Amino acid sequence: MATDTRVILICSGKGGVGKTTLTANLGISLARQGLTTAVLDADFGLRNLDLLLGLENRIVYTAQEVLEEECRLDQALVKHKQESNLSLLPAGNPRMLDWLKPDDMKRIVDMLKEQFNYVLIDCPAGVEDGFKNAMAASQEAIVVTNPEVSAVRDADRVIGLLNTNSIKPVQLVLNRVRPKMMANQEMLSIEDVTDILALPLLGLVLEDEQVIVSTNRGEPLTLNSVNSPAAKCYLNIAKRLQGENIPLIDPLEESSGFGAKFRRLMQTKIF
Amino acid sequence: MTMTLRDIINKLLRRQPASASTARERLQLVLAHDRSDLSTELLDQMRKEILEVVAKYVEIDVDEGAVSLETEDRMTALVANLPIKRTMTGQIQLKEPTNQSEEETESTDQKS
Ligand SMILES: Nc1ncnc2c1ncn2[C@@H]1O[C@H](COP(=O)(O)OP(=O)(O)O)[C@@H](O)[C@H]1O
Numbered sequence: 001m002a003t004d005t006r007v008i009l010i011c012s013g014k015g016g017v018g019k020t021t022l023t024a025n026l027g028i029s030l031a032r033q034g035l036t037t038a039v040l041d042a043d044f045g046l047r048n049l050d051l052l053l054g055l056e057n058r059i060v061y062t063a064q065e066v067l068e069e070e071c072r073l074d075q076a077l078v079k080h081k082q083e084s085n086l087s088l089l090p091a092g093n094p095r096m097l098d099w100l101k102p103d104d105m106k107r108i109v110d111m112l113k114e115q116f117n118y119v120l121i122d123c124p125a126g127v128e129d130g131f132k133n134a135m136a137a138s139q140e141a142i143v144v145t146n147p148e149v150s151a152v153r154d155a156d157r158v159i160g161l162l163n164t165n166s167i168k169p170v171q172l173v174l175n176r177v178r179p180k181m182m183a184n185q186e187m188l189s190i191e192d193v194t195d196i197l198a199l200p201l202l203g204l205v206l207e208d209e210q211v212i213v214s215t216n217r218g219e220p221l222t223l224n225s226v227n228s229p230a231a232k233c234y235l236n237i238a239k240r241l242q243g244e245n246i247p248l249i250d251p252l253e254e255s256s257g258f259g260a261k262f263r264r265l266m267q268t269k270i271f
Numbered sequence: 272m273t274m275t276l277r278d279i280i281n282k283l284l285r286r287q288p289a290s291a292s293t294a295r296e297r298l299q300l301v302l303a304h305d306r307s308d309l310s311t312e313l314l315d316q317m318r319k320e321i322l323e324v325v326a327k328y329v330e331i332d333v334d335e336g337a338v339s340l341e342t343e344d345r346m347t348a349l350v351a352n353l354p355i356k357r358t359m360t361g362q363i364q365l366k367e368p369t370n371q372s373e374e375e376t377e378s379t380d381q382k383s
């Protein structure tokens with residue numbers, strides 16, 4: 001039995017910024033480090049975590065049957081084929097949204113805490129009931145955002161709610177970073193986003209076509225393509241969660257040569 | 272507000288600023304409002320009343336006066352920037368005292 005389980009909410013406000021992809025890849029990476037990890041799909045309306053993990057055909061029961069006491073927790077948990085330390089608790093029927101209460105989420109998470117070192121909760125978009133239920137069961141949070149005005153604005157709403165509900169620590173993951181656009185100052189910089197949101201940065205994830213390829217296959221990048229740019233980022237985030245001191249990659253270093261040097265010069269702060 | 276070398280060159284060449292600095296400024300403004308839950312009407316009302324109060328004491332440039340929300344480190348501040356008009360000699364221009372008690376003392380002075 002795990003005693004000091006970390007229950008982490010993975011949320012963003014805006015949809016489509018990369019929560020589910022992060023949950024899947026963090027789940028794999030933590031499991032790789034020998035940590036027993038449960039990923040809980042709390043996006044009951046639009047569940048996807050099963051698909052990203054390639055587990056969609058192995059679901060028998062879901063969180064719904066567990067709550068209704070129609071099955072035991074271990075009957076509903078789907079163990080990952082290659083990473084046996086990782087299990088998925090699938091989302092139930094979208095109609096669950098009609099009756100699910102914060103206490104139901106707490107009950108599920110309390111059960112998971114007995115068996116796992118980490119519980120990662122893949123949160124639905126928005127700041128309504130689905131988000132609030134998931135938040136009620138969490139201790140800490142990772143806010144995922146993109147360097148875009150709408151994503152940052154929505155992240156700010158969510159951070160406000162996390163703060164009033166005493167969730168801590170709250171850390172930031174900046175996803176879909178494009179080094180070249182940042183260097184040309186046509187994309188909010190890392191510093192811009194961390195300054196505006198006033199959150200510590202857990203890590204950034206580079207924009208990477210391989211993310212789509214891995215989604216097609218149902219094999220998270222961190223499983224088989226550990227050398228792709230985004231996979232390295234996800235692995236680093238998992239290590240930092242575990243307290244390892246891994247320096248951040250500098251997106252400007254990613255592009256090299258004279259062009260990059262010039263772009264770096266142009267970014268010099270004058271005042 | 273920070274400015275980079277690129278921002279300055281763009282300014283000198285009268286080019287549009289790179290979009291990241293525009294994004295940063297727009298976000299800072301919209302978040303100050305999101306975080307405070309103050310509507311623009313309420314803020315306008317406050318601006319008007321603050322200006323009225325201050326105008327009782329010093330001569331201010333009403334057209335230049337601005338009251339705005341600024342936010343940093345998740346702390347939101349109401350910032351009033353009210354340029355005070357100066358006299359020819361460079362002194363701050365105080366208003367003639369206008370309240371009742373002062374007027375009364377003035378009139379008694381004249382009698383004696
Ligand atoms: N770093 C990345 N590079 C490229 N595409 C990404 C990246 N992260 C996420 N995506 C893509 O963005 C889309 C939304 O991601 P998803 O994880 O489902 O977001 P959310 O769960 O927040 O709605 C998906 O199509 C995914 O493949």
Ligand SMILES: [Mg+2]
Pocket residue numbers: 019020021043048
């Ligand atoms: Mg999702």
